[in-house]
Amino acid sequence: MNYQQKxxxxxxxxxxxxxNALFDCYxxxxxxxxxxxxxxxxxxxxxxxxxxxxxxxxxxxNILVLRPDATFHVLKTVETFEEKIERCYYITNIFRFRDNDxxxxxxxxxxxxxxxSPAPYADIEVINLAIESLRVLDIENIHIDIGxxxxxxxxLKEIGIREFREISHYHGLVDNKNLIxxxxxxxxxxxxxxxxxxxxxxxMLFGEYDATMAKAYDVCINAKMEENLQQIQAIYDGxxxxxxxxxxxxxxxxSNPMNxxxxxxxxxxxxxxxxxxxxxxxxxxxxxxxxxxxxxxxxGHNIDAILDILLKxxxxxxxxxxxxxxxxxxxxxxxxxxxxxxxxIRSILSEPRTGMPALIVCDKAVKVIxxxxxxxxxxxxxxxxxxxxxx
Amino acid sequence: MLRLAVAKGRTADAVVNLFExxxxxxxxxxxxxxxxxxxxxxxxxxxxxxxIDTPIYVESGAADCGIAGLDxxxxxxxDIYPLMRLDASKxxxxxxxxxxxxxxxxxxxxxxxxxxxxxQEYFDKQNKEVKIIHLSGALELAPILNMADxxxxxxxxxxxxxxxxxxxxxxxxxxxxxxxxxxxxLKTRYxxxxxxxxxxxxxGAE
Numbered sequence: 001m002n003y004q005q006k007x008x009x010x011x012x013x014x015x016x017x018x019x020n021a022l023f024d025c026y027x028x029x030x031x032x033x034x035x036x037x038x039x040x041x042x043x044x045x046x047x048x049x050x051x052x053x054x055x056x057x058x059x060x061x062n063i064l065v066l067r068p069d070a071t072f073h074v075l076k077t078v079e080t081f082e083e084k085i086e087r088c089y090y091i092t093n094i095f096r097f098r099d100n101d102x103x104x105x106x107x108x109x110x111x112x113x114x115x116x117s118p119a120p121y122a123d124i125e126v127i128n129l130a131i132e133s134l135r136v137l138d139i140e141n142i143h144i145d146i147g148x149x150x151x152x153x154x155x156l157k158e159i160g161i162r163e164f165r166e167i168s169h170y171h172g173l174v175d176n177k178n179l180i181x182x183x184x185x186x187x188x189x190x191x192x193x194x195x196x197x198x199x200x201x202x203x204m205l206f207g208e209y210d211a212t213m214a215k216a217y218d219v220c221i222n223a224k225m226e227e228n229l230q231q232i233q234a235i236y237d238g239x240x241x242x243x244x245x246x247x248x249x250x251x252x253x254x255s256n257p258m259n260x261x262x263x264x265x266x267x268x269x270x271x272x273x274x275x276x277x278x279x280x281x282x283x284x285x286x287x288x289x290x291x292x293x294x295x296x297x298x299x300g301h302n303i304d305a306i307l308d309i310l311l312k313x314x315x316x317x318x319x320x321x322x323x324x325x326x327x328x329x330x331x332x333x334x335x336x337x338x339x340x341x342x343x344x345i346r347s348i349l350s351e352p353r354t355g356m357p358a359l360i361v362c363d364k365a366v367k368v369i370x371x372x373x374x375x376x377x378x379x380x381x382x383x384x385x386x387x388x389x390x391x
Numbered sequence: 392m393l394r395l396a397v398a399k400g401r402t403a404d405a406v407v408n409l410f411e412x413x414x415x416x417x418x419x420x421x422x423x424x425x426x427x428x429x430x431x432x433x434x435x436x437x438x439x440x441x442x443i444d445t446p447i448y449v450e451s452g453a454a455d456c457g458i459a460g461l462d463x464x465x466x467x468x469x470d471i472y473p474l475m476r477l478d479a480s481k482x483x484x485x486x487x488x489x490x491x492x493x494x495x496x497x498x499x500x501x502x503x504x505x506x507x508x509x510x511q512e513y514f515d516k517q518n519k520e521v522k523i524i525h526l527s528g529a530l531e532l533a534p535i536l537n538m539a540d541x542x543x544x545x546x547x548x549x550x551x552x553x554x555x556x557x558x559x560x561x562x563x564x565x566x567x568x569x570x571x572x573x574x575x576x577l578k579t580r581y582x583x584x585x586x587x588x589x590x591x592x593x594x595g596a597e
Contacts, residue, residue, distance in 0.1 A: 145578075177472035177577070180461070180569055207581060274452055274575050 001108050001304055011310050012108065014317055015303060016091055018136045019110050026129055028087040028112055033073040039063035045072045045290070047260045052096040054105060066095035070111050070300060071260070071283065075291040078115070084293070087114050091303075108307075111280075113298035115287065120231070122297050123264045123282060124238035130268055130278050130299045131244050139309060141271035145206065145251035146235065148228040149261035149281060152202060152253070158221050159195045171255045174203045195221075206251035209236060216252055235264055260286045264297070270309055277305040323347040327361030336361050339383055393435050393583050396454035398442035398463070402568050405479035406458050406591075410435075413590035435587070446471055446571060455576035456584055461566045462545055466506045472577055477568045477591055482547045484509060484564035487557045489534045494541055494560075503533030504543040513543065513563060531555035 002008050020030070039055060042065045054066040067073055070090055078085045091110040098104045112129055114122050127144060134142045152174050156167050173182045179200050186196045198219045205216055213229065213236075220226045232250070239245045254267065261281040268278030280299025287296035323340060325347055327333040333349060336359065340347040352358035357370040364379050377386070397403045407420050410430070417437060419428045426439045440448055445459035446469035457471075460480060464473055484506070488494055503524040504510045514521040524539055531551060533539035545566055546552065546559060570591060572584055 177474060177572075180473045180476055206578065269575070269578070271579060272575070274573075 001106065001307065002103060007311060008307055010317060010319055011307050012303070013319070015110075015137060015306060015310075019089070019091060019133060022133055022136050023089040023112060023129075026087070026112075026125075026132075028089040029085060031074065031077055031085075031088045031090055033067060033070060033077055033090055033092050035067055036064045037067070037073070037076070039065050042072070045069075047072070047286070048096070052098070054095045054097055067092070068094060068096045070094060070109055071113070071286070071298070072290065074111075074113055074298075075287060075293075075296075078113075078293070079291040084116070086116050087112070089113070108303035109300050110303055111298055111300035113296060115291075115293045115296050118284070118295045120234040120238055122295070123235045124242065126280060126297050126299055127235070127239060127248070127264075127266055128242055128244050130266070130280060131247050133301065134268065134270075134278070134306075137306065137310065139270055139306070142247050142268060143271070144248050144266055144268050144278070145254065146232060146248055146264060146266040147251045147254050148232055149255065149263060149265045151225060151228045152199075152255055154224045154228065155199060155202060155219075155221060159191055159199075170199075174199065174253055175255045177203045177253065179203060203253040205253050207249060209245070209248055209250045212250040212252070216250070231263060262286075266299070268299075273305065273309055275302065275305050277302050277309070320346055321356040324350040324352050324356050324358040325361065326351050326358065329361065329363070332361045332363070336366070336379055336382070343383070392429070392433060393456065393580065393587060394438060394454045395435055395587070396438050396440050396445050396448040396457035396459075398445050398459055398568075399439045400442070402442065402458060402460065402480045403437075403439055405568060406477075407437075409477065409479060409591050412593070415590065443467065449571050449573050452573050452575065454573070455580060456570065456572040456587070458568050458570055460545075461564070461569050462506060462509070464569060464571065465564075466508050469571075470574065472572045472574060473569055474572055474577075475570045475588060475592070477570055480566075480568040482545045482566045483562040484543065484566055485546045485559040486513070486541055486543055486561040486563065487534075487546075487552055487559045488541045490556050490558045492534070492540070497540060500541060501539045502541050502543055503530050503539035505530065506543055509564070510543040531557055 001012065023030070048068045053068050056064045056066065058064060070092060074088065074090065078088060089110065089112040094107050094109045095105055112126060114126055127146065131142060131144060152171055153167065156170050161167055161170055173185070182200055182203065183196055186199065198221065201219050205212055205219065213233065216229055217226065220229070236245065236248060239248055254265070260283045262284045263282035265281035266279070267276040269276050278299055278301055280297070282297040284295050287293040323345060325333050325337040325340065326349065337347050337349050352360065352369055357368070359382065360367040360369070361379065366377050366379055366382055368375055368377055397406050407417055410417065415435060416431045417428055418431055419425060427436065429436050438448065438454055442460060442463055445457045446464060446467060448454040449457040449471045450469045458477065461476070462484060494500060499520050499522070500514070501522045501524060502510055503526050505527060507523045507525045510521070510523055524533065526533065530542040530544050533542055534557060535555060542557070549559070552559065570588055577584060
């Protein structure tokens with residue numbers, strides 16, 4: 001995030017307020033995540049590219065990793081809770097080496113995680129919440145691509161690509177729709193022309209849900225791939241029932257650089273913006289491994305991208321102006337200001353300022369200056385809510 | 392209207408030819424120095440760019456798709472979708488030495504090239520130590536002046552090599568023009584891009 005621009009700071013608060021209200025309403029508990037993790041522990045978690053980790057060395061010579069991914073820290077945090085948590089969310093910084101310009105290495109992320117259910121309704125809930133989270137920010141032209149993390153994987157295994165590094169490599173080529181390299185490398189490997197054609201077709205299997213799903217069955221080469229499609233269909237049917245389906249498209253050719261997903265995966269885009277702004281999916285194996293929770297799904301927002309979109313779309317909303325409280329008798333003004341704080345009214349001890357409502361205290365009388373002009377009232381009336389200043 | 396970035400020069404000549412065969416005519420192309428032009432039926436806006444910049448225009452979204460040599464794509468990794476090779480601007484990436492030189496047993500090589508990344512990968516695969524000299528043209532001079540043992544370059548006709556007394560000892564990559572697309576454009580304008588790809592391959596592309 002570019003911390004230097006005040007617009008970014010204001011918009012970030014706006015996003016946080018909207019997300020806090022929305023996630024709270026859906027029953028998600030906010031959690032705060034630790035910033036550091038011992039490198040030795042983090043090594044076991046292979047979902048983040050080692051070269052992108054930002055490390056520190058403490059006085060004892062231990063290597064610490066700055067939080068490069070929220071999911072790992074969420075799992076390590078909820079694992080310690082006496083009472084199992086079902087739904088949680090976070091809004092936090094993520095640190096990863098992307099560029100020598102260190103500002104780009106510190107990004108903001110928000111995310112929701114839902115634990116404990118293998119049923120499609122959990123997937124439906126998180127996808128629906130992801131859509132809602134963009135709608136509360138009045139972001140239109142959203143589209144969500146859903147896919148299945150095992151679809152390409154199963155195909156690759158079936159055609160004899162089984163070694164972890166090779167699978168990741170070909171996954172990457174499919175994900176990047178690098179049809180040129182796919183054709184050349186698979187030909188060199190002796191893969192049949194039919195299988196190469198099918199894998200290239202899978203890479204390009206995206207678009208309007210029903211039409212793409214119809215084509216998807218043609219490239220299935222075993223029952224597992226068909227099962228994957230049935231799982232996606234159950235989720236889509238649920239999204240249709242709650243009315244979110246117009247935002248949803250199918251993309252069976254994308255995987256995720258975080259290769260921990262075990263089922264449904266999805267990405268959220270906004271038309272005209274080059275990066276995905278949401279990414280999520282089901283990660284049961286990881287949840288079992290790190291938090292002893294059998295099932296998990298969730299998503300994360302790229303808040304830097306959302307800030308970019310909001311900044312291009314509108315001027316940043318201003319912070320709500322505080323009420324300026326002043327008076328010849330400093331203590332009388334301070335007492336009134338204190339009373340306003342107790343009533344959750346944003347107020348400061350200050351002489352009147354342009355564009356901000358003001359209260360000037362003179363004994364028990366108060367002169368109010370606000371957008372309606374100037375008028376006189378009393379401290380008692382102000383504190384009892386009369387006169388509009390408390391609204 | 393789709394915006395297509397194409398490398399100026401040989402690639403653009405070949406692409407305009409391919410388009411003509413598919414019935415898309417850029418009447419201005421032959422007699423103008425404009426860098427931006429539309430076809431007769433206003434389906435495509437062609438922007439002519441420096442070859443090395445083509446992927447940058449596509450990655451940024453200034454162009455929906457583009458046509459660039461595979462050498463450029465391999466040398467400069469861009470965040471784009473490389474979708475297919477075209478039957479145009481074909482050549483090879485070669486390793487060449489001075490005629491009569493034998494570098495087989497040399498443990499350490501100095502190689503001059505415009506393609507340091509491709510060169511490094513090539514020698515890494517062979518587990519050979521190499522010092523790369525990054526030049527921007529006239530590579531043939533490097534072995535002649537004993538600045539390098541060999542060069543890695545693209546070979547179109549082989550004429551320049553021959554005239555400068557160099558000989559290719561290995562061809563290791565087939566280069567051709569490639570069709571690339573912006574990641575978001577491919578999603579949002581797939582039908583148009585697919586039609587264009589089909590036209591460029593004479594109807595049966597992908």
